[in-house]
Amino acid sequence: MTQRRVTIKQVAAEAGVSITTVSHVLNDVPGKRVHPDTKDRVREAAARLGYLPNSLAQSLRTQRSNTIGFIGDEVATTPFAGKMILGAQDVALSRDAVVFVVSTGYQREVENREIEELLRRQVDGILYASMYHRAVELPPQLASVPTVLINASCTTDGIPWVVPDEVAGGEDAADVLLGAGHRRLAFINDVDEIPAAFGREEGFRRRAAQAGLRDDDLQVVTAETDPAGGYAAARQLLESDNRPTAIFCFNDRLAMGVYRAATELGLRIPHDLSIVGFDNQEFVADGVFPGLTTIELPHYDMGVWATEQLFDRIEGGPRKAGPAPTTRLRGPVIHRDSVASPPWVQDPGERREPSDRRGNAGSDGAAPTIRTNK
Amino acid sequence: MTQRRVTIKQVAAEAGVSITTVSHVLNDVPGKRVHPDTKDRVREAAARLGYLPNSLAQSLRTQRSNTIGFIGDEVATTPFAGKMILGAQDVALSRDAVVFVVSTGYQREVENREIEELLRRQVDGILYASMYHRAVELPPQLASVPTVLINASCTTDGIPWVVPDEVAGGEDAADVLLGAGHRRLAFINDVDEIPAAFGREEGFRRRAAQAGLRDDDLQVVTAETDPAGGYAAARQLLESDNRPTAIFCFNDRLAMGVYRAATELGLRIPHDLSIVGFDNQEFVADGVFPGLTTIELPHYDMGVWATEQLFDRIEGGPRKAGPAPTTRLRGPVIHRDSVASPPWVQDPGERREPSDRRGNAGSDGAAPTIRTNK
DNA sequence: TTGTAAGCGTTATCAG
DNA sequence: CTGATAACGCTTACAA
Numbered sequence: 146m147t148q149r150r151v152t153i154k155q156v157a158a159e160a161g162v163s164i165t166t167v168s169h170v171l172n173d174v175p176g177k178r179v180h181p182d183t184k185d186r187v188r189e190a191a192a193r194l195g196y197l198p199n200s201l202a203q204s205l206r207t208q209r210s211n212t213i214g215f216i217g218d219e220v221a222t223t224p225f226a227g228k229m230i231l232g233a234q235d236v237a238l239s240r241d242a243v244v245f246v247v248s249t250g251y252q253r254e255v256e257n258r259e260i261e262e263l264l265r266r267q268v269d270g271i272l273y274a275s276m277y278h279r280a281v282e283l284p285p286q287l288a289s290v291p292t293v294l295i296n297a298s299c300t301t302d303g304i305p306w307v308v309p310d311e312v313a314g315g316e317d318a319a320d321v322l323l324g325a326g327h328r329r330l331a332f333i334n335d336v337d338e339i340p341a342a343f344g345r346e347e348g349f350r351r352r353a354a355q356a357g358l359r360d361d362d363l364q365v366v367t368a369e370t371d372p373a374g375g376y377a378a379a380r381q382l383l384e385s386d387n388r389p390t391a392i393f394c395f396n397d398r399l400a401m402g403v404y405r406a407a408t409e410l411g412l413r414i415p416h417d418l419s420i421v422g423f424d425n426q427e428f429v430a431d432g433v434f435p436g437l438t439t440i441e442l443p444h445y446d447m448g449v450w451a452t453e454q455l456f457d458r459i460e461g462g463p464r465k466a467g468p469a470p471t472t473r474l475r476g477p478v479i480h481r482d483s484v485a486s487p488p489w490v491q492d493p494g495e496r497r498e499p500s501d502r503r504g505n506a507g508s509d510g511a512a513p514t515i516r517t518n519k
Numbered sequence: 520m521t522q523r524r525v526t527i528k529q530v531a532a533e534a535g536v537s538i539t540t541v542s543h544v545l546n547d548v549p550g551k552r553v554h555p556d557t558k559d560r561v562r563e564a565a566a567r568l569g570y571l572p573n574s575l576a577q578s579l580r581t582q583r584s585n586t587i588g589f590i591g592d593e594v595a596t597t598p599f600a601g602k603m604i605l606g607a608q609d610v611a612l613s614r615d616a617v618v619f620v621v622s623t624g625y626q627r628e629v630e631n632r633e634i635e636e637l638l639r640r641q642v643d644g645i646l647y648a649s650m651y652h653r654a655v656e657l658p659p660q661l662a663s664v665p666t667v668l669i670n671a672s673c674t675t676d677g678i679p680w681v682v683p684d685e686v687a688g689g690e691d692a693a694d695v696l697l698g699a700g701h702r703r704l705a706f707i708n709d710v711d712e713i714p715a716a717f718g719r720e721e722g723f724r725r726r727a728a729q730a731g732l733r734d735d736d737l738q739v740v741t742a743e744t745d746p747a748g749g750y751a752a753a754r755q756l757l758e759s760d761n762r763p764t765a766i767f768c769f770n771d772r773l774a775m776g777v778y779r780a781a782t783e784l785g786l787r788i789p790h791d792l793s794i795v796g797f798d799n800q801e802f803v804a805d806g807v808f809p810g811l812t813t814i815e816l817p818h819y820d821m822g823v824w825a826t827e828q829l830f831d832r833i834e835g836g837p838r839k840a841g842p843a844p845t846t847r848l849r850g851p852v853i854h855r856d857s858v859a860s861p862p863w864v865q866d867p868g869e870r871r872e873p874s875d876r877r878g879n880a881g882s883d884g885a886a887p888t889i890r891t892n893k
Numbered sequence: 894t895t896g897t898a899a900g901c902g903t904t905a906t907c908a909g
Numbered sequence: 910c911t912g913a914t915a916a917c918g919c920t921t922a923c924a925a
Contacts, residue, residue: 150663152918168920181896200639201584202918203576204520205901215620220608221819222801231595231622238621238629246589246620247607247612256611262617263572266586289524314630358901372806427596430804432746432775445595447710485807519754526902537912542904554910576902579917 151194158349160190165169167191171198181273198486204267211242213455214263214271216256220248223276225444229295232448233272240456242269265405270455272448273297278308291458293451298446299339301388303469305454307447309474311344315393317478318345319352319419321438322391324485327419329362331389333378333399336367345423349393370395375402381420383410390487391419397429397439402431415485425479436481443474450474525568534564541565545572560783575669578641585616587636587829588645590630594622597650598800599818601723603669607646614830616643634660644829646822647671654684660700665832667825670818672714677843679828682822684847688814689767691852692719692795693726695812696765700860702795703736704709705763707752707773710741716769719797723767743770749776757784757792766863771803771813778807791857799853810855816847824848 157164162183170372187406190196204210215233230246237244245263249256263271264286266407271290275281277298281302292307293511322330332349335342344366351497364382368374375394382389383406394400400422404414412418414435422430422439430437454470532540536557541550544561544687564570578584589607591713594600604620611618619637623630637645638660645664649655649671657666657675668680696704706723709716720739738756742748749768756763757780768774772797778788788809796804796813804811829846 154918164919165896165898166894167894172920174921176894183894192925197635197639199579199918201575201579202637202901203920205573205579205903207917208901210575212619221605223601224598224802226601227595234594234620234622238636240633241636243619243621243633243640244603245586245617247608258612259617261571262574262612262615265571265914266617267575268641297553317828364734365620372808376808398802402808405808417798426802428598428772428800429777429806432772432803434746434750434776499793524902538903539905539912539914543911546904548905550912557910573902577904578905579902579919582917728920756909763910 149200151196153196153198154186156187156191156196157195159194160187162187170504171245172371173355176289188198188255189403192464207352208267210267210269211240211354212245212266212268213242213262213452214239214247215274216259216263216271217248217276218251218272219247219276220246224415225276225296225442226274226430229272229274229448232445232450233295233367233452236449236452236456242456244272245487254326256284257286260284264290269459272451272455273446274451276309279339291455293455293458295447297452298471305451305458306471307450307454308340308473309442309447310475311341312348313473313475314423315345315348315350316352317440318393318423319349319356321421321480321484322393322419323356325391325419325484327389327391328358328487329387329389329392330358330391331341331364332393333375333383333403333516334367334396335370335395337370343392345395364389368395370399372398372402372405375399376406377402379403379406380410381411383407390417391421391484393421393422393423397422397424397490399438400439401429415483416488419485419487420483421432422483426502430479430481432484438481438484439479439481441476443476447473525570527570527572528742530561530570533568534561538632540776544843545793549693560840568769573809582641584641584643585614586619586640586642587611587616587809587826588619588621588634588642589648589651590633590637590645591622591648593650594620598817599650599670600648603646603648604819604821607669607826610823610826610830616830617647627664627772630658632661638664640853643833643884646704646825646829646885648822648825649761651713652685665829667829667832669821669825672845673711679825679832679843679873680845681824681828682714682847683816683821684849685715685848686725687847688797689719689722689724691729691849692725692767693723695768695852695854696793697726697730697792698856699765701763701765702732702861703761703763704765704767705738705740705756706770707749707756707777708739708741708766709744709769711744716741718765719769730845738763742769744773746772746776746779749773751779753777753780754784757781757786764791764891765795765858767795767797769797769798769802769866771798771811774811774813775803775807789857790862792860795857795858799850804853809857812858813853815850815853817850818847829877 150371153164153167155443157167161463167187170184217226224306234244247259271292272295273292278296281297281298281299298306298308334346368378390401400420404505408412416509425439430439527538533539544553586588591600601778608618616803621633645666646669648669652670655671655673657673672680672682701750713748740752744751766777774794781788782791796811799815804813
């Protein structure tokens with residue numbers, strides 16, 4: 146059935162010119178002037194035959210495949226992978242490129258095989274993505290091809306990387322709570338010692354200190370980052386003498402447990418207890434009641450940034466001047482309904498206005514702020 | 520920096536043979552007998568140089584790219600995409616193939632461009648995936664390349680497709696509830712008229728009827744498939760005269776709303792109300808308290824099945840005999856803690872044993888059953 | 894303004 | 910058993 150695809154030769158024949166000419170007009174080669182009439186004839190012929198240049202042949206000749214690889218440690222169990230991939234493919238498509246997606250499942254051998262397959266296919270570059278913010282060691286085979294890290298940092302130099310601005314996230318969370326008038330805060334942090342844990346705590350503490358909170362007005366505890374962990378930590382926090390009026394949670398899943406604890410203790414959210422989460426896992430943050438105000442992780446934007454960097458490097462030749470760029474991207478705060486002023490506060494300070502969903506590719510400037518409907 | 524990759528020519532030189540011979544030994548060409556010593560020399564040379572055959576050149580020559588495309592309507596906003604992709608890439612990798620992932624965002628123009636890019640790259644075949652079970656119309660450009668549908672059906676003949684077995688899902692949900700001794704059931708279905716809605720209702724009703732339930736022992740209402748929709752429907756259901764003791768929800772998100780309604784009405788889950796969901800959206804089903812018993816959608820398995828079919832077609836030449844295979848895959852029921860026997864029931868019937876997570880690629884046979892820890 | 898021919902890295906045909 | 914050599918479909922000096 147699948148009759149052989151139409152080639153440049155057929156187009157040439159159809160247009161009554163040589164294949165060289167076809168190539169010239171179809172590629173708009175700079176120095177070459179081709180008679181307008183000829184051009185038209187060629188274009189028509191190509192269109193008539195439905196000619197699509199064979200990318201493999203082009204790549205073989207030009208040493209450029211317009212193809213990049215996306216290597217993820219896991220692609221199925223987190224909702225984040227999709228956003229990074231989408232960011233990557235959006236900018237890829239704008240350069241007529243397509244992306245190979247492979248998932249390693251954290252297995253070195255699988256990773257090696259996949260890298261090999263990608264290399265054999267002459268990918269122009271590789272995006273190496275982690276599902277959670279961490280430091281990685283770059284597989285040595287990748288040394289030969291432009292590579293950019295997403296949601297991960299590394300010490301190999303010459304490798305650009307992008308991660309979320311965790312500190313800013315912690316600050317933003319604090320600002321939301323402080324802005325509403327809260328003065329007794331708690332932070333349920335991840336037990337694991339990872340960049341996100343350090344960064345968010347640092348930012349949160351800094352703002353609390355700047356706001357003049359005393360040491361025992363800010364409790365920090367750690368927990369497993371799941372509902373059970375959040376529940377346990379929240380019970381402890383909420384039954385203590387100096388009960389906080391607001392809790393910042395390392396992530397949304399953990400926050401679910403805090404909701405439960407609050408409910409069990411008869412505390413109403415947000416009236417008796419305000420909560421801010423992290424991640425903006427839509428089905429979670431938007432599914433709990435009342436909706437969870439949370440800090441979004443900039444996965445899509447990281448995908449975009451990384452891919453743009455990647456193409457820069459691919460096009461910029463071997464190595465651009467100066468060290469590789471790295472950046473931390475700030476995620477927007479998503480306002481829902483889990484934050485209110487404590488009863489004794491009159492003026493909760495101004496509430497920020499809604500803004501657009503995707504406006505924040507930069508890492509500096511004030512945090513964009515978002516209010517969801519519903 | 521990136522010195523030109525090593526080619527077959529260099530290997531030939533290094534081994535002191537012709538490139539033909541190198542090709543012969545590296546590919547183990549059937550009819551060709553090469554002296555064992557020569558073989559060794561070649562293999563060593565290849566290894567020493569770190570030779571990786573250029574896949575582009577191979578493809579150009581053999582007309583086989585060992586590359587497939589995965590076209591999804593959206594890849595970022597659902598947790599399902601990742602599983603289908605993983606299924607696809609797992610089988611692809613086992614055939615030394617890699618998969619291009621593209622997302623159309625439901626935009627025809629984007630889809631067309633992407634299809635074009637894939638075709639230009641000579642993909643051997645295409646997986647066309649929908650994020651929710653529906654009937655699709657196949658883009659005509661795909662006629663020229665082997666294609667298999669995932670989570671979607673179509674009428675174009677010759678096109679294999681795989682979808683979830685919705686009817687079985689409805690039956691399984693009913694069985695769980697009926698098995699626990701419930702006799703007053705409700706089903707909150709999707710308002711949208713989609714295959715999932717029809718199928719699940721059919722299966723659920725069938726089993727209820729088989730169990731001898733009277734018509735008014737099974738209420739079916741419809742709602743938006745989000746927490747708010749579930750909440751509203753549940754309030755209505757639970758405040759009625761003939762309050763059901765168990766509710767089957769079209770999906771897990773909707774079930775979240777049912778949890779809230781139950782809590783507000785002072786009904787305890789599962790003691791006063793049993794709930795079964797659908798989808799097994801991990802962070803939701805596993806995040807609510809108590810954990811939600813639910814029917815999993817077989818996304819991974821659908822990805823696997825489709826990709827195997829795809830390779831069959833690719834290898835089987837133009838068209839295999841007979842009509843294209845299609846199938847409905849059953850998802851396992853995931854037992855958590857949202858189902859119990861109503862108080863008046865003595866023996867809830869036997870509870871099934873835990874089983875393995877991936878054992879169910881087939882669509883027939885009893886539903887595999889899974890109990891999560893925690 | 895157009896065309897010839899070399900070459901990108903392989904595989905496959907056909908001789909030696 | 911081994912090796913020239915012609916494709917595969919395209920781009921690009923270089924000629925005409």
